Amino acid sequence: MLDRLAIRSFCNQVVSGAVAAAFIVAAAGLKPGCLIAQETAPAQQPIPAPPAAPRPATLPAAPRFVVVLDAAHGGDDGGGKFGSLLEKDLTLALSVRLRSLLAARGIAVVTTRESDASVVPERRAEIANHAAARACLSIHATQTGSGVHMFVSSLPPQDPARIAAWKTAQSAWVTRSLALEGVLNSALLQAGMNVTLGRTALSSLDSMVCPAVAFEFAPAGGQKGEKPATSLDDPAYQAQLAEALAAGLLAWQAEARQP
Amino acid sequence: MSPAMSIVRRIQTWLFILLLVASAAMGVVLWQLRERAHQRLLAGQDSAPTQAPVVSPEERATLMVANDADSSMQPRELTLPLPQDDGSRARVILGKLLDLYALPDATHPVPGGAASIGQVFLLPAENLNGSPAASAPARNAGPAEASIAAARGVSVANSGAGQKNTAAAAQDGGPELAVVNLSSAFVASHPSGIEAETLTVLSICATLHANLPRVTQVRFLVDGQARDTLAGHADLTRTYLASDAMPTEGTNP
Numbered sequence: 043m044l045d046r047l048a049i050r051s052f053c054n055q056v057v058s059g060a061v062a063a064a065f066i067v068a069a070a071g072l073k074p075g076c077l078i079a080q081e082t083a084p085a086q087q088p089i090p091a092p093p094a095a096p097r098p099a100t101l102p103a104a105p106r107f108v109v110v111l112d113a114a115h116g117g118d119d120g121g122g123k124f125g126s127l128l129e130k131d132l133t134l135a136l137s138v139r140l141r142s143l144l145a146a147r148g149i150a151v152v153t154t155r156e157s158d159a160s161v162v163p164e165r166r167a168e169i170a171n172h173a174a175a176r177a178c179l180s181i182h183a184t185q186t187g188s189g190v191h192m193f194v195s196s197l198p199p200q201d202p203a204r205i206a207a208w209k210t211a212q213s214a215w216v217t218r219s220l221a222l223e224g225v226l227n228s229a230l231l232q233a234g235m236n237v238t239l240g241r242t243a244l245s246s247l248d249s250m251v252c253p254a255v256a257f258e259f260a261p262a263g264g265q266k267g268e269k270p271a272t273s274l275d276d277p278a279y280q281a282q283l284a285e286a287l288a289a290g291l292l293a294w295q296a297e298a299r300q301p
Numbered sequence: 302m303s304p305a306m307s308i309v310r311r312i313q314t315w316l317f318i319l320l321l322v323a324s325a326a327m328g329v330v331l332w333q334l335r336e337r338a339h340q341r342l343l344a345g346q347d348s349a350p351t352q353a354p355v356v357s358p359e360e361r362a363t364l365m366v367a368n369d370a371d372s373s374m375q376p377r378e379l380t381l382p383l384p385q386d387d388g389s390r391a392r393v394i395l396g397k398l399l400d401l402y403a404l405p406d407a408t409h410p411v412p413g414g415a416a417s418i419g420q421v422f423l424l425p426a427e428n429l430n431g432s433p434a435a436s437a438p439a440r441n442a443g444p445a446e447a448s449i450a451a452a453r454g455v456s457v458a459n460s461g462a463g464q465k466n467t468a469a470a471a472q473d474g475g476p477e478l479a480v481v482n483l484s485s486a487f488v489a490s491h492p493s494g495i496e497a498e499t500l501t502v503l504s505i506c507a508t509l510h511a512n513l514p515r516v517t518q519v520r521f522l523v524d525g526q527a528r529d530t531l532a533g534h535a536d537l538t539r540t541y542l543a544s545d546a547m548p549t550e551g552t553n554p
Binding site: 183238243245260 | 369370371372492493494495496497499502529530532533534535536538539541545
């Protein structure tokens with residue numbers, strides 16, 4: 043059952059921002075199975091939404107374009123172990139690099155972690171949902187396959203609902219997530235990357251209420267049985283990935299600005 | 302020293318030597334018995350993994366084999382002896398699939414092989430939109446009943462009514478939920494990564510659906526317990542729709 047006091051307290055925090063049009067109902071610390079309620083004005087997208095009251099005689103301020111970078115794993119959860127490399131370190135390195143590139147291009151970035159800290163999947167989704175992000179990128183690394191693998195939630199697309207289940211909140215955003223994946227795919231292909239696309243079930247991704255893509259990078263080049271051309275921790279490779287992703291997110295921003 | 306004492310001491314010495322020799326002989330025999338038992342154990346392990354009974358007739362089975370290179374799944378037809386019982390049949394087929402993944406030149410290398418599939422339980426499928434069809438125990442009901450019920454999120458208290466519903470569903474040939482119990486050794490050795498884990502899960506779901514079309518939903522347990530992820534990524538708390546796992550022409554799963 044929902045704790046009304048917790049909801050009210052939470053709403054007071056979130057609605058204090060002028061553009062915040064969504065709030066999350068957290069039951070007992072956002073356990074799986076709790077609910078997300080989206081409070082939206084009629085004919086508005088659930089998140090993000092324009093200001094509640096239009097300003098007469100002035101152009102409405104453009105909503106801030108926020109990108110959430112979720113460096114997977116961290117702390118006790120090392121993720122995959124690839125020889126001496128840990129997935130948590132690789133994802134954080136790419137997240138930090140990409141954050142710098144995006145900030146330099148004037149894009150507001152929210153990260154789920156900035157250090158080797160444990161962040162549970164529910165908290166990652168909570169951070170993304172609070173940010174009212176226009177794009178959420180969950181960053182992973184693997185030794186399997188080659189190039190880049192991008193995934194969108196395998197939840198079936200559904201129309202936005204006022205009340206959405208926590209574990210399937212992403213279903214209202216799957217269509218936008220597929221569009222974001224397409225834009226990022228184009229940018230990565232232009233950068234000469236080998237990209238495979240798919241759908242997956244990731245608990246943090248499934249609870250996000252934003253266009254969300256899981257981005258997994260594997261060593262570049264090197265077919266089956268061959269030694270990969272680049273290592274996962276190769277700075278040049280990571281820089282190339284970050285540049286391509288930044289270009290993709292800029293293209294996504296430009297697309298979002300179009301009427 | 303009296304002659305009697307001398308004889309007693311001699312007998313004691315011989316007795317001591319005899320006991321020493323007997324102890325050494327027993328030690329050797331025990332060592333041989335231990336070796337023999339060890340060999341027997343190893344032989345038993347070799348034959349344990351889901352070897353179908355030789356008396357079973359050979360039938361065609363379709364394995365949906367994952368490929369890491371292009372993140373795809375390809376059907377592969379095989380002929381192998383299959384039991385008549387659906388649960389055992391599913392276990393044998395999935396065992397064969399994981400045997401392929403354990404080969405050195407596998408397109409989707411995952412160690413473990415057939416021994417990684419503990420059991421496959423088949424139950425009447427629930428309506429995922431919220432209306433539970435039947436709080437029924439598994440058709441292979443046994444000690445793992447509580448774990449299966451936990452995987453479904455149902456109580457095992459009303460198993461009497463459940464058994465009737467199960468039997469009715471089995472006779473009707475209605476949609477079924479397969480609960481696949483994986484071994485913790487398989488999960489511990491599974492390569493970490495979204496792609497690798499997703500392909501394993503989807504290939505299991507698609508293989509089940511290809512051979513047992515009534516299986517429309519799949520859930521996973523690890524050593525009889527619910528688990529959050531396969532190897533840190535793929536969500537194992539969700540019910541997978543088997544039909545969604547089937548690849549369509551020219552697309553990745």
